[in-house]
Amino acid sequence: MASPDEVLEWNYSYDAAFSDPVYSPQTIRHGEELVALDPRNIQPRGSFAEALGNEPASQTKIIYTLRHGHTLHNEDSVAWGKNIAWRYLSRLQKNLDPPITKTGIADAILVSQYLSDMVGTNLIPRPVTVYSSPLRRCIETSMFVIKNSGLNEPSAEGDGPPVTLRVKEGLREWMGYGHGHNSDRHGSRAEIQALVEDLKAALGVNISCQLDVPEQDELHDETYTDVDQRVRGVLNDIFDDASSGSCVMLVLHGRSNKSFLRVLGHPPGDVGEFEIDNCVVLPYGVTRRLLDGREAAERAARESAQKQLDQDEAEGGRRETDDQAVQQVIAWRADPKSGRLDDLWRFLQFYEDNGDPAARDAMALLEGDLCESQG
Structure with missing residues (x-):
């Protein structure tokens, strides 16, 4: 017991x-x-x-x-x-x-x-x-x-x-x-x-x-x-x-x-x-x-190994998501007729005008991504 x-x-x-x-x-x-x-x-x-x-x-x-x-x-x-x-x-x-x-x-x-x-x-x-x-x-x-x-x-x-x-x-x-x-x-x-x-x-x-x-x-x-x-x-x-x-x-x-x-x-x-x-x-x-006890120890070992795999996947997934987002806004810039990049700017500007500091940070991030792609 x-x-x-x-x-x-x-x-x-x-x-x-x-x-x-x-x-x-x-x-x-x-x-x-x-x-x-x-x-x-x-x-x-x-x-x-x-x-x-x-x-x-x-x-x-x-x-x-x-x-x-x-x-x-x-x-x-x-x-x-x-x-x-x-x-x-x-x-x-x-x-x-x-x-x-x-x-x-x-x-x-x-x-x-x-x-x-x-x-x-x-x-x-x-x-x-x-x-x-x-x-x-x-x-x-x-x-x-x-x-x-x-x-x-x-x-x-x-x-x-x-x-x-x-x-x-x-x-x-x-x-x-x-x-x-x-x-x-x-x-x-x-x-x-x-x-x-x-x-x-x-x-x-x-x-x-x-x-x-x-x-x-x-x-x-x-x-x-x-x-x-x-x-x-x-x-x-x-x-x-x-x-x-x-x-x-x-x-x-x-x-x-x-x-x-x-x-x-x-x-x-x-x-x-x-x-x-x-x-x-x-x-x-x-x-x-x-x-x-043996089964519990074996599971702990499996989960320890899986935790590292999960961390690698999470970090890799975040990098991939960021890279794909940057490539998307670059593609929008190359296609001004679509209006998508302008729409995104206006969307963020609306929230910045309404006092959201995160919108200002996002606009700076977007500008940096676009500038870096040209450099």
Whole structure:
């Protein structure tokens, strides 16, 4: 039996016969890549009862993952391309912990209807607890889904209470490696609590909410392995808490979703290109097993090696993104009829005129990139 001070090391795996979104040809996608917001993706190919019947039953849960709704910084990537948005726009104040847009709200309401219909017809079980990233876009998505799927009310059969919302620091987006994106910063604990209370009042949602976030945001460099480890910590908390229920929902981000998959045993190369659209819900049957000392040491060694690979990938990816952004603005300069470079200048000028110092810095960066290319 473990001593009170001993840290237990758990391994998490998923039931591929129940649901296997990464590899299954039944996963509905836009084209060949992006997993689509579609009710068929919520319904697994296996039985919920059989998945929950895996031994030991106390160590098995149904977990839905839900990516947040569309946001303002997502719009920048669509309008300008990801490379331009990351290099020149990511530090603008408008992108500080951005809210979801009207499209994001509409998608959250749409997926809520899918969930409500499927829970109401017993196609899927009702989640007992919703776990959300502390970033505004996830909290807002959580609250709109809770309200519009009826999870803020007791179950129709009267045997299930309203869900509990738990805001977990471990589910936040990857903070980047030297990126410093404003979209990945969140407010203080008091500001997050105020956001939740404002949403409860505006939506008429009366649910219990628990915050597991620091007093102040602490943005710092992270590798993907760091994200894996904090996501595993969230799973530890979920499985350690019997009141979380046999079915829970995680409202998270693209990168933290990939870390969730890595924690379940997917190789990094297989999840690197696994992209999901906003408000997509996917089900997993997850079981955990206690590692012995040898297994824990072997995992620690693997993760140490993977951490260096992840750091190299993050640094290389940032350089590649910057290089491609510079090449793009050079191409725009060579094609003045397109007006794209002038549009970018005007876009940044607008925010600089409205007092955003980051816009001035971005304009200086853009000017330097263009001048250097001529030198």
